[in-house]
Amino acid sequence: MARKRVCGERDLQEGRLKAFDVDGRQIVLYREGGKIYAFDRWCTHEQGDLAAGSIEEGVVTCPDHGSQFDLENQGVNVLGPDGEEAGSVPDLPVFKVSVVDGDVFVDL
């Protein structure tokens, strides 16, 4: 695991999903209420683009078939595609975030 700088804290707008390429890995950052989430960009179902998804109360929803992943609980799948049961697709990789002197880092 390596700590990688992703962007400046000011590059993240409150309540907006933003995709980044970090050493060839596509991740998404999301900032809300002083908290920053970082997770894989591609849904574990059929690679839906989670940067085009939505987040509510720490749960990201895939725009393609509605799978949901709990970012507060290590990306666990809490709703499957098209309403299937929780755990029907793999959990979503999430990453530890740290902010140092205005720069945002993730542990990849």
Ligand code: FES
């Ligand atoms: S690709 Fe995300 S739910 Fe199907």
